[in-house]
Amino acid sequence: MDLNTVTAVVAAPTRAAQATWRPGDAWLAGGTWLFSAPQPHLRRLIDLRGFDWPPFRIDAGGLEIAATCTLARLGRIDPPAEWAAAPLIGQCRRALLGSFKVWNEATVGGNLCLSLPAGPMISLATALDGVCTLWRPDGGARQVAALDFVTGPQRNVLAPGELLRAVTLPAAALRCRTAFRRISLTPHGRSAALLIGRRSPDDGAFTLTVTAATVRPVRLAFPGLPGAAELLTALERAVPPWLYHHDVHGAPAWRRLMTVRFAEEIRAELARPREEGAR
């Protein structure tokens, strides 16, 4: 929709301009959320595409995804064969409520910064030990674990004027086997619970990441595969009932049941040896 209070667009921003940030400014990435709701508090859009960051970079350390990488572009990454976790990228992309037409514009960074519990790029980044690189308005930078980036529904650690530059997924996580479970109130609706399990090929370590069901991402880590009771106990300790999200996309009590169910399904799946030919 038209954002009629916006009176200026900064199409080619510089790092120096970051210091001129003022109330009423907004970083514009894909625009697919910003333009989807009234924003009467906004006066100026600063177009991150003006930085012209390469959408992603693959090296021995892993995968660095620029904040401005679109979901469509993310889907065209050709991952190295040893990245057993690569199917997660497609699974998380498809978990977005928006259509493939939205993928053409929506960005990885925008999804993280919107910080909705159901944000599937948050699920991807937290499940794979993602590290967010933030550019501070003073020209400096800092790094925050993706797990700590989102602090609550539509809340995150970004300070005014600060921006998300990239999220890096380390190679060690990308080489893990993963298991994915998701449910929503409708067949293709917004996620009400999205759980991802991961098992290291190096030491068998098991991590379980809970998103969508909870107000912020929650991760459980075990040195090896836990037993069912051990997992449930840890889950109940890590996610007290009030941490379950309450909105129109699912009752908290249901989200809790689904979380417990999926956690055990994921544990059981990753307990089985990898199927022949599967990635």
Add this chain to the structure above:
Amino acid sequence: MRCEVNGRVFTGEPRPGQCLRSYLRELGWFGVKMGCDAGDCGACTVHVDGEPVHSCLFPAFRAAGRRVTTVEGLAGDAALHPVQRDFLAAQGFQCGFCTAGLIMTAAALGPEQRRNLPEALKGNLCRCTGYRAIEDAVHGVVRVDDDAEGESVGRNLPAPAGPQVVTGTARYALDVSVEGLLHAKLVHAPHAHARITAIDTSAARAVPGVRAVFTHEDAPARRYSTGRHEDATLDPADTRLFDDVVRFAGQRVAAVVADSVAAAEEGCRQLAVSYEVLPDVFDPEVAMTPGSPVLHGDKGPEQYVADADRNIAAEVHGDLGDVEAAFAAADVIHEDTYVSHRLQHAHLESHASLAWLDAAGRLTVRTSSQVPFLTRDALCTLFALPKDRVRVLCGRVGGGFGAKQEMFTEDVVALAALRTGRPVQLELTREEEFTATAVRHPISVRVKAAARRDGTLTALQLRAVANTGAYGNHATAVIHGCNESIAVYRCPNKKVDGYAVYTNTVPSGAYRGYGLSQTIFAVESAMDELARALGTDPIAFRERNVIRPGDPMLSFDAAPDDVEIGSYGLDQCLDLVRSALRRDAGARPPAGADWRVGQGIALGMIDTIPPRGHHAEARIALRADGHYELTVGTAEFGSGTTTAHRQLVADVLGTRPERIRIVHADTDRLDHDTGAFGSTGIVVAGLAATRAAEELRTRVIAAGARYAGVEPAACAPADDHVRCGEARVPLADLATRSRATGPELSATATSEGSPRSVAFNVQGFRVAVHTSTGEIRILRSVHAADAGRVVNPLQCRGQVEGGVAQAVGAALYESLLWDDDGHLVTTSFRTYHVPAFGDVPRTEVYFADTADALGPLGAKSMSESPFTPVAPALANAVRDATGIRFGVLPLTRDRVCLALAAARATTTAREYLTLGRRS
């Protein structure tokens, strides 16, 4: 900015915060639609450098140097793109408002996406079709018949406006360019109940571009109802254009009119309104008890309000026989409360209108309405203008479902145009559709039903409490409108108490089915429970107890009315559903021990026409080019009346439908038309059209006989000529020669909407329910309809499929939620889930073989009624699968899952598994 749109270069600078959708529309590319403006519905889909995007989410400045294609440019130099041809051949549209976006999306799909349409089309909403027709279109299935000679009723002839719809050139309400146009925006109340103590308009008026501000001080004092009926006294006159009391959060309190939408919005933000907050009430049972806040204490019978002190807008009471005695003598009794919830119509074209003063200073309103003539009458009354000083007309209408049987925008633009002398447009946003228009009446129905051991229904009692919200639009007719849900049963003892109650919530209005879907949910759930208690098959139980030809149709009083069984196909419908369910169990239930399978059915009866008069006028003339021009009052909003009218008239005149041109929905062209609501497009307007055509046929024959010098008995009109004995007189010649010697060959006829017949629908479902997640999968959906003689089976099937899909949305997904202060929280399609392609089953549709004695050429209505039996059929199937009777809609996964978990916690496994058979 330099940007190429459909091969043409444009250089206009967009505004900094402008989206591509509005930029394109301002350039005149009206094929780009505003359905939600939030990226959820896909109606604005365009291609940017070949990639499909939701143009409402696309910053316009980013189109610089890019190549944009809208539906108007999709075909390039060809007449039609292959996808446009496919949408025509499959008739993959009804109202057509979503079609441009669907075509632009479908044209961009790769082979893999075509194989997974539920995923590929999740960003496109269609409220009309139920998606089967769209699936056919994407896969290139041909459904329409050629327009050949011979009888056209009964054939799948295409919709006349199809070529315009698929090319984006069909014109809806705001698809016109107007010089000097002003834009109105509304200010809405933040409180559920408050008195306005002051409004300071100075800051708003000081905003550059603001031309006028209108508040309750500027509004006519006269009260009216936004709900429109032939009888204007049917609805409580409880509404002012702008009031000094607000009765729900979201009620409009002022309009700001400005040169641009942006300036009008800024004016709205600058308007200072002071409120004295009043006590509020949201629950209708509480609202009826003494001591509750009273919403309309200053009104009474003169405003057609039943009992203002108890917040009762309308009530109904009646009984037949002796229900108490019947309950005392019964072998089985079922008593429970069934709660149907509010629904948004979610027509994709929002309420929108545009008013101007014509050269003669006459008020003209172009609007998206189901009732242009009644709106004209309402504007005349409101502004004290004679009928010849107001003209109301419609373009093509982008869906209605009852929501446009209301005056929600026309009064505002009329006021603004009359006061400013300038053309003024008002387009409601999707959020305003949710917060400030009308919803389906939520009705809580306490039902008590009794039967004898032999399977005979002996008593049926309803106490229905409808929450009519802050205003009583449609309250009276909806609460009276539950007749058919019980009149369909032969039962000597019946009792009904109904209340439509004011509360401080968004008004309830007319919604597809008009009260029937809510009472049918209760009655058909109760019938299912009685059948279970008796150990009888639910279809057999109904066969034993439904009315048959010759039976009186009695609901709660024995006074004579004008409804009769003009044709009877209920027995066929029940049998069609039974045999279809027996023949094929449908999709296999998914693997896994958690799935439980069940089956359920429900029926519905509907009067083919609303009560108390429904009038239509039709005029048909033979034009000089040898075409017939039919003028009807009905607007086309996707129900396909235009197609049906052409076929009916063509058969009377012995010609092909393509020789019939239709002009519709313009108060200048006819005297009166009650409108297209209550499923009347075919049975009232169609009857008038048929009668006019019969009269014209006589005149054409007489004229032909005169010119050819033969007896009229030797003459008959055919295709493009009149056969006169051995001679053929071309219609064009006949028109020209008649015109030279006298008046044009034309005829006018009316129909009065009485007597009325009844139509029937039966829905059957087979479902699988996942007992751990609460997911409901529809394995099979079967619907049988008695529509009399089916004028156009393809289109009628589309109406049924669309009705079932809309009702599946209502039964499984759609839910409006408020916070504790009465503010709606579900104000978008992201939070209010209208079914997308992958959310609804394909429904197998069967028609009963009947011909109605009252409808035109044997036809009956089939617009609202497919909606009505769906929710109870689904709830009955879930009951069958799980043993749990869900009496509150919708059956969302979380509710189903938690109910099953609770049942597991309170019953042993064995009991739980047999619960369904214990009753």
